[in-house]
Amino acid sequence: MASKTVFGWSIAIADNKSLQILEPHKHESKSMGLCDILAVNPLVIRVKRFLKKAWDIGVDDPRRMIHGFKVALAMTLISTFYYIKPLYDSFGGNNAVWAVMTVVVVFEYTAGATLYKGLNRIGATLLAGCLAASVCVVAKKTPGHRFEPVIMGVSLFVISAVVTFSRFIPEVKARHDYGCMIFILTYGLVLVSWYDDHDVHPVIQLIIVTNERISTIIFGSCLCIIVSMFVFPVWAGTELHNLISSNINKLANSLESCVSEYFSESDEESKKKLEDYKRVLNSKASEESMSTFARWEPAYGKFSFRHPWKMYVKIGASLRSCAYCIETLVSRMDSKTQVPETIRNHVSTSCLRLSSCSSDVLRELSTTVSSMTQSTQMDSAVKEMEKAIHALRNDVESLPDLMQSHTNDELLKVIPLVTFISLLIEIASRIGNVVKVVEEFAEVAKFKQAKDE
Amino acid sequence: MASKTVFGWSIAIADNKSLQILEPHKHESKSMGLCDILAVNPLVIRVKRFLKKAWDIGVDDPRRMIHGFKVALAMTLISTFYYIKPLYDSFGGNNAVWAVMTVVVVFEYTAGATLYKGLNRIGATLLAGCLAASVCVVAKKTPGHRFEPVIMGVSLFVISAVVTFSRFIPEVKARHDYGCMIFILTYGLVLVSWYDDHDVHPVIQLIIVTNERISTIIFGSCLCIIVSMFVFPVWAGTELHNLISSNINKLANSLESCVSEYFSESDEESKKKLEDYKRVLNSKASEESMSTFARWEPAYGKFSFRHPWKMYVKIGASLRSCAYCIETLVSRMDSKTQVPETIRNHVSTSCLRLSSCSSDVLRELSTTVSSMTQSTQMDSAVKEMEKAIHALRNDVESLPDLMQSHTNDELLKVIPLVTFISLLIEIASRIGNVVKVVEEFAEVAKFKQAKDE
Numbered sequence: 001m002a003s004k005t006v007f008g009w010s011i012a013i014a015d016n017k018s019l020q021i022l023e024p025h026k027h028e029s030k031s032m033g034l035c036d037i038l039a040v041n042p043l044v045i046r047v048k049r050f051l052k053k054a055w056d057i058g059v060d061d062p063r064r065m066i067h068g069f070k071v072a073l074a075m076t077l078i079s080t081f082y083y084i085k086p087l088y089d090s091f092g093g094n095n096a097v098w099a100v101m102t103v104v105v106v107f108e109y110t111a112g113a114t115l116y117k118g119l120n121r122i123g124a125t126l127l128a129g130c131l132a133a134s135v136c137v138v139a140k141k142t143p144g145h146r147f148e149p150v151i152m153g154v155s156l157f158v159i160s161a162v163v164t165f166s167r168f169i170p171e172v173k174a175r176h177d178y179g180c181m182i183f184i185l186t187y188g189l190v191l192v193s194w195y196d197d198h199d200v201h202p203v204i205q206l207i208i209v210t211n212e213r214i215s216t217i218i219f220g221s222c223l224c225i226i227v228s229m230f231v232f233p234v235w236a237g238t239e240l241h242n243l244i245s246s247n248i249n250k251l252a253n254s255l256e257s258c259v260s261e262y263f264s265e266s267d268e269e270s271k272k273k274l275e276d277y278k279r280v281l282n283s284k285a286s287e288e289s290m291s292t293f294a295r296w297e298p299a300y301g302k303f304s305f306r307h308p309w310k311m312y313v314k315i316g317a318s319l320r321s322c323a324y325c326i327e328t329l330v331s332r333m334d335s336k337t338q339v340p341e342t343i344r345n346h347v348s349t350s351c352l353r354l355s356s357c358s359s360d361v362l363r364e365l366s367t368t369v370s371s372m373t374q375s376t377q378m379d380s381a382v383k384e385m386e387k388a389i390h391a392l393r394n395d396v397e398s399l400p401d402l403m404q405s406h407t408n409d410e411l412l413k414v415i416p417l418v419t420f421i422s423l424l425i426e427i428a429s430r431i432g433n434v435v436k437v438v439e440e441f442a443e444v445a446k447f448k449q450a451k452d453e
Numbered sequence: 454m455a456s457k458t459v460f461g462w463s464i465a466i467a468d469n470k471s472l473q474i475l476e477p478h479k480h481e482s483k484s485m486g487l488c489d490i491l492a493v494n495p496l497v498i499r500v501k502r503f504l505k506k507a508w509d510i511g512v513d514d515p516r517r518m519i520h521g522f523k524v525a526l527a528m529t530l531i532s533t534f535y536y537i538k539p540l541y542d543s544f545g546g547n548n549a550v551w552a553v554m555t556v557v558v559v560f561e562y563t564a565g566a567t568l569y570k571g572l573n574r575i576g577a578t579l580l581a582g583c584l585a586a587s588v589c590v591v592a593k594k595t596p597g598h599r600f601e602p603v604i605m606g607v608s609l610f611v612i613s614a615v616v617t618f619s620r621f622i623p624e625v626k627a628r629h630d631y632g633c634m635i636f637i638l639t640y641g642l643v644l645v646s647w648y649d650d651h652d653v654h655p656v657i658q659l660i661i662v663t664n665e666r667i668s669t670i671i672f673g674s675c676l677c678i679i680v681s682m683f684v685f686p687v688w689a690g691t692e693l694h695n696l697i698s699s700n701i702n703k704l705a706n707s708l709e710s711c712v713s714e715y716f717s718e719s720d721e722e723s724k725k726k727l728e729d730y731k732r733v734l735n736s737k738a739s740e741e742s743m744s745t746f747a748r749w750e751p752a753y754g755k756f757s758f759r760h761p762w763k764m765y766v767k768i769g770a771s772l773r774s775c776a777y778c779i780e781t782l783v784s785r786m787d788s789k790t791q792v793p794e795t796i797r798n799h800v801s802t803s804c805l806r807l808s809s810c811s812s813d814v815l816r817e818l819s820t821t822v823s824s825m826t827q828s829t830q831m832d833s834a835v836k837e838m839e840k841a842i843h844a845l846r847n848d849v850e851s852l853p854d855l856m857q858s859h860t861n862d863e864l865l866k867v868i869p870l871v872t873f874i875s876l877l878i879e880i881a882s883r884i885g886n887v888v889k890v891v892e893e894f895a896e897v898a899k900f901k902q903a904k905d906e
Binding site for chain 2: 050053054057058064065067068069071072073075076079080082083096097100101103104105149153156157158160161162164165166168169171181184185188189191192193281282284285321324325327328331332396397399400411412415416418419422423426
């Protein structure tokens with residue numbers, strides 16, 4: 001590093017006493033400049049690599065950077081609001097913190113997730129606030145206030161335990177996990193805050209505490225929801241929709257490039273696509289969470305309010321079933337060298353045809369899903385695929401005729417090829433299953449009829 | 454429902470005017486009792502079903518109920534603490550809310566997750582508190598206070614945007630996602646709270662606000678961590694450890710029952726085990742999150758502080774690779790009827806042997822992982838599996854001799870069987886890969902040597 005060509009500003013420590021800042025220059029630097037020292041410092045290297053990665057992530061999907069700005073906008077708006085004194089006083093003064101906190105915890109990447117959190121937060125705060133207020137009033141009315149702390153303590157214990165446990169129930173977890181947390185939180189806060197001050201009439205105190213918290217939380221949640229929905233919105237529904245339709249395409253890519261590689265006709269670009277199926281294997285969790293959030297979103301664009309988001313999860317599952325099989329197919333690729341050239345050539349055409357027909361069906365499915373229009377070509381594409389399966393089966397049937405002698409050795413050499421073909425046919429039949437699920441989806445979601453061209 | 458035998462208390466509305474509470478009785482009830490009306494009410498049915506489900510979830514894993522009680526205990530402890538006036542006043546009075554809030558949001562099911570959230574919360578609050586305090590002091594010193602709101606607003610905007618964006622970077626997301634949120638939160642809160650009161654000297658005000666928040670948060674987090682770690686602790690590490698070792702067993706079950714079903718020797722119990730591999734397919738997300746949390750846990754039981762938790766994720770991936778292949782194998786099971794009985798019987802013994810040898814290797818792996826002891830039988834089990842592969846290959850080689858005529862028809866009938874056997878051999882080779890990963894794990898985690906028996 002020390003004696004390479006350096007062009008730029010550098011700071012050279014010449015005699016350990018003075019720090020010289022040199023003019024831009026192009027030279028063979030002999031001395032160890034500060035730049036060079038920094039360049040080999042492991043910490044600097046790590047920081048640089050980290051920044052590079054962050055930059056790549058931002059460039060890869062600029063909406064992530066926009067999300068950062070959206071959160072910053074919401075935060076600045078809410079605190080500006082509280083900087084303005086008259087507004088501040090009218091909106092519960094000391095409780096400004098709740099609004100700021102609401103913005104930070106409620107604002108999520110997609111509009112659906114923000115709506116889920118915001119509405120859960122508002123609902124749970126209202127419910128828990130009312131319940132806690134009622135319990136406090138009842139506790140207050142017990143003779144001599146002796147049982148007051150006991151009633152409140154026991155109620156807090158029971159509610160915490162029951163609500164925490166309920167978060168393990170799948171239905172509750174999917175829709176109200178966050179709401180449950182806020183419910184316990186609000187209940188605990190109202191009880192503790194109320195105990196704070198006994199001079200004021202308890203009911204008035206309660207109303208003040210509950211009301212301030214509720215109004216600031218509603219205010220913060222609404223701000224988040226508005227910014228999230230109207231400033232460059234990222235809809236969970238659209239994300240899910242695009243993910244599924246791109247995943248269908250990815251399966252088609254992998255299948256096509258795997259088969260063409262097996263019959264050695266593939267190029268560099270096709271090799272890259274070979275691994276595309278892996279994204280389908282790993283997208284289960286994001287499909288499920290996005291379909292949960294999408295249900296909170298209003299009607300927008302081409303999606304109606306009651307769009308069947310659950311169907312995407314079902315399509316995703318049928319795609320993964322294809323992907324499992326493609327994974328096995330790809331792993332069989334090494335076996336191609338064992339198969340004699342002549343035999344491989346015999347089935348090559350029909351295998352390539354089946355793979356291209358299957359991929360056509362997948363691509364047609366992807367277009368159908370992404371345009372939400374019933375395809376006019378789907379039936380013929382499926383028929384083509386079935387014909388291709390039939391032709392391949394015929395080719396396999398005529399395989400034995402091709403072998404000069406029926407020696408065991410020759411038969412054994414065919415096994416890898418036969419397995420490959422069986423898997424290919426299995427994948428085609430699983431694609432048939434995807435077609436059925438997409439048809440069901442088209443019916444439930446009332447896809448448009450395609451115009452005749 | 455209306456005329457069944459009822460034994461118990463029931464409330465019968467006799468004449469729509471008076472409500473009679475009847476004594477316990479055993480009779481053929483003719484009138485539509487309230488119980489009966491309730492029993493057919495759809496809402497009651499739904500509530501009943503929900504409660505039944507909740508009960509089943511609790512009975513299935515009682516630790517979930519215990520978790521509810523642990524949260525309730527922490528909540529009750531923290532609020533009792535604040536009910537006691539002298540303690541309350543010494544611990545930041547009004548800020549009791551922070552402690553309650555900390556308990557609700559930090560307490561998670563596993564000790565690791567609680568530690569992750571608690572330590573992130575403490576660290577982020579400290580950092581953001583100090584940063585916000587410094588910015589406030591600098592802003593205060595600007596001449597004429599004119600730029601004060603500008604400096605604070607801009608700093609809030611920039612920090613919110615940068616920190617929010619940084620949550621998309623995988624390394625940050627895995628370890629400090631929650632910390633990032635708390636960082637923005639604290640920064641915003643200190644800025645807003647500080648603006649609150651201009652009468653007190655700003656620095657003193659700052660110290661009060663920051664100090665109160667930090668001390669209550671440390672107090673709340675520590676309480677959570679202590680309860681989580683010392684009252685019936687659920688360690689993320691132990692959960693992960695058990696999940697992986699049970700997943701290995703599940704693969705063995707599925708493989709064995711699939712092969713025995715193919716050669717029609719299976720019973721009811723084995724049919725149940727057939728689907729066990731599905732849990733392996735779906736446990737990626739939980740493996741990854743648990744290995745993240747396990748890294749926050751201290752040394753306990755048999756796990757040292759630097760236990761290689763990441764290796765479990767690697768073993769999990771190699772298990773999933775087997776599971777993909779088993780999924781394909783299971784789907785080929787319907788094809789067994791196409792294969793002639795005589796040919797099936799010819800390979801039956803060696804197929805069953807390979808499946809039982811493979812399962813033995815898997816079960817040995819499971820014991821190795823769960824006991825963290827190097828197995829003395831592993832080498833011989835792997836050798837047995839290799840021998841079984843060899844024997845099966847020999848049987849397949851002698852298949853052609855078995856066929857009376859080498860008609861195309863007969864050869865075609867063998868294809869499903871040949872595919873099945875190829876997949877079986879592929880699974881065995883993938884199990885070999887699992888063995889390698891577990892060996893690497895044994896080396897990194899310094900497994901004990903087994904005592905000679």
